[in-house]
Amino acid sequence: AQKVTQAQTEISVVEKEDVTLDCVYETRDTTYYLFWYKQPPSGELVFLIRRNSFDEQNEISGRYSWNFQKSTSSFNFTITASQVVDSAVYFCALSNDRGSTLGRLYFGRGTQLTVWP
Amino acid sequence: AAGVIQSPRHLIKEKRETATLKCYPIPRHDTVYWYQQGPGQDPQFLISFYEKMQSDKGSIPDRFSAQQFSDYHSELNMSSLELGDSALYFCASSLRARVQNEQYFGPGTRLTVT
Numbered sequence: 001a002q003k004v005t006q007a008q009t010e011i012s013v014v015e016k017e018d019v020t021l022d023c024v025y026e027t028r029d030t031t032y033y034l035f036w037y038k039q040p041p042s043g044e045l046v047f048l049i050r051r052n053s054f055d056e057q058n059e060i061s062g063r064y065s066w067n068f069q070k071s072t073s074s075f076n077f078t079i080t081a082s083q084v085v086d087s088a089v090y091f092c093a094l095s096n097d098r099g100s101t102l103g104r105l106y107f108g109r110g111t112q113l114t115v116w117p
Numbered sequence: 118a119a120g121v122i123q124s125p126r127h128l129i130k131e132k133r134e135t136a137t138l139k140c141y142p143i144p145r146h147d148t149v150y151w152y153q154q155g156p157g158q159d160p161q162f163l164i165s166f167y168e169k170m171q172s173d174k175g176s177i178p179d180r181f182s183a184q185q186f187s188d189y190h191s192e193l194n195m196s197s198l199e200l201g202d203s204a205l206y207f208c209a210s211s212l213r214a215r216v217q218n219e220q221y222f223g224p225g226t227r228l229t230v231t
Contacts, residue, residue, distance in 0.1 A: 037222075043205055045160070045222040091159060101173050103148065103211060103220060107159035 002027050004094050006108035013082050014116050021077045021111045023092030029053075034068065034075045035093040035105065045091070051075060082115045089113070119143055121210050121223035129229045130198050138193040138226045142210030148172070149191040150220070151183060152207040160207060166191055167213050198230045 003026040013019045025034065036048040049059065051068050059066050063080045079086055089112050093105040122141040130136050142149050148167045152160040162175035166185035177183075180198075185191045195202060205227050211220040 043227070044224045045207060047220075047222070102213070103150065104162050104165065104173055104175065105150075105152075105160070105209075105220070106162075109159050 002029075002032075002094050002096065002106040004092050004106055004108035006090075006092055006111050008111045009109070010112045010114070012114045012116065015083060016081050017115075018078060018080050019082050019113065019115075021079075021090050021092075021113065023075045023077065023108060025073050025075065025092070025094050027094060027096065029096045029098070031097040033095045033097075035095070036066070036075075036077050037091045037093060037107075039089040039091065039110070041088070048077075048090075079113075082113075084115050084117055087113060087115045121208055121221050123206075123208050123223035123226050125226060126224065127227050127229075129231065131231055132198055132200060134198050134230075136195045136198060136228060138195070138206050138208075138228070140191045140193070140208030140210070140223060142189050142191070142208075143221055146210040146212055146221075147189060148211045148213045149185055149189070150209040150211075151177075151191070151193050152209070154205040154207065154225075155201075156204070158204075163193070195228075200230050203228060203230045 005024045032053045034051045038046040056068050065078045067076045089110045091110045092108045095105050124139045150165040151163040153163055154160040163177040164183050165173045169185045180196050183193045205225045207225045208223045209220050
């Protein structure tokens with residue numbers, strides 16, 4: 001079974017603070033893919049990053065960084081020096097390589113991040 | 118660059134009515150996915166199509182049906198609408214061969230059932 005858990009339902013920070021969004025996943029597949037999406041109040045889903053199960057390198061993109069650890073089945077997302085525009089719901093998602101469910105995304109429940117000025 | 122187009126963007130229907138949501142994938146994409154996101158919920162997979170054939174089915178109610186046409190656009194048909202069908206419906210498209218690298222979401226259709 002594929003499962004994504006985002007234990008943090010809501011997080012509030014003040015601008016310029018760093019914040020980490022947690023994501024823990026469950027899968028029996030050896031090949032799988034992890035994603036983060038941002039959903040601002042306008043509602044669209046904005047792709048942030050994709051990671052495959054063979055690539056445990058951490059990644060940094062501007063103020064965003066991701067920490068993928070297979071040993072703990074976690075794919076955490078850190079925003080450095082948060083800004084008000086970062087306020088959104090953030091979803092972690094998982095997909096596998098099985099033919100029958102190829103490309104289907106299993107989403108976590110999301111974390112509502114509010115950044116106060 | 119062309120993106121996934123969904124129409125209409127907003128739709129208001131009454132209980133027991135029918136609704137049709139349309140999705141136009143990115144040109145040359147052969148795979149379409151439909152997701153339903155209820156208020157305060159995460160997106161839930163409904164159904165997908167590859168080369169005009171249903172490829173995967175999730176938690177789609179029997180009152181819903183969908184298909185992919187020869188031009189690769191897809192339609193989600195919803196009948197006997199219930200209040201609980203009020204949600205944001207997303208369509209995503211990809212090239213099946215690159216689905217794990219590139220899956221693009223449309224802006225969504227917000228359906229309100231009154």
